[in-house]
Amino acid sequence: MIDFHSHLDLYQDSLKLLPMVSKRNIFTLVVTTSPRAWQVTSQRFSGYTNIKVALGLHPEIANKKANELKMLLADVAKVQFIGEIGLDGTPKNQEFFPLQKDIFLNVLAECEKQGGRIMSIHSRCAVNAVLDLLEEYPRSGTAILHWFSGTTNELQRAITMGCWFSVGPAMILGAKGRELIKLMPREKVLLETDGPFVTNGKLPIMPWETQGAISSLADIWSLNIDVVKAQLRNNLESLIS
Numbered sequence: 001m002i003d004f005h006s007h008l009d010l011y012q013d014s015l016k017l018l019p020m021v022s023k024r025n026i027f028t029l030v031v032t033t034s035p036r037a038w039q040v041t042s043q044r045f046s047g048y049t050n051i052k053v054a055l056g057l058h059p060e061i062a063n064k065k066a067n068e069l070k071m072l073l074a075d076v077a078k079v080q081f082i083g084e085i086g087l088d089g090t091p092k093n094q095e096f097f098p099l100q101k102d103i104f105l106n107v108l109a110e111c112e113k114q115g116g117r118i119m120s121i122h123s124r125c126a127v128n129a130v131l132d133l134l135e136e137y138p139r140s141g142t143a144i145l146h147w148f149s150g151t152t153n154e155l156q157r158a159i160t161m162g163c164w165f166s167v168g169p170a171m172i173l174g175a176k177g178r179e180l181i182k183l184m185p186r187e188k189v190l191l192e193t194d195g196p197f198v199t200n201g202k203l204p205i206m207p208w209e210t211q212g213a214i215s216s217l218a219d220i221w222s223l224n225i226d227v228v229k230a231q232l233r234n235n236l237e238s239l240i241s
């Protein structure tokens, strides 16, 4: 259906998967973890109008990839989508948190300079810090908080700021994730898998394996599956048109 946050470039045989992904999904956003990966992937994955490759620098590898920031900033002008960017405040990533912030704010500033971009954002254990920076760059574009795992207060703040959310099977499995989804504005929800980091049994989840998430949304919203699918399609259209 829709996968708005896939690391398709990190699957084995990703090139072989492309035709299937293009056929089974209306739209797939492939987020990259480094500017160099974007350069390679955007070329290798070209030729599919419904598979877009986002330019990113993942906060968890900020220290390894900081030297590619200049490259990223130069390429913002060429893309419609940015991701994966953001901040990760888990203890193991604290050491480089200031560096993550520096990278993130530079990307937001460049997006703002270029008239705004659609951004898939990581905010694990760092929601308020992410929102603080988004507030500093209000014209950086549309922020989609992927796999939101903050508190309900943080969620309320994000909603007030106009953020979108991409939710997937892994998030919907937990009671907390489901509670958060209940509070999200329905017209600002998209689907994601975050594969191959999310698995289905032993195998990486495939970008089209969002059926479980759709059924859960139907439960949470008390709607039938077709209405949920139509809602998600409309959301995507209003975001990217």
Ligand SMILES: [Zn+2]
Pocket: 005, 007, 031, 084, 194
């Ligand atoms: Zn991701």
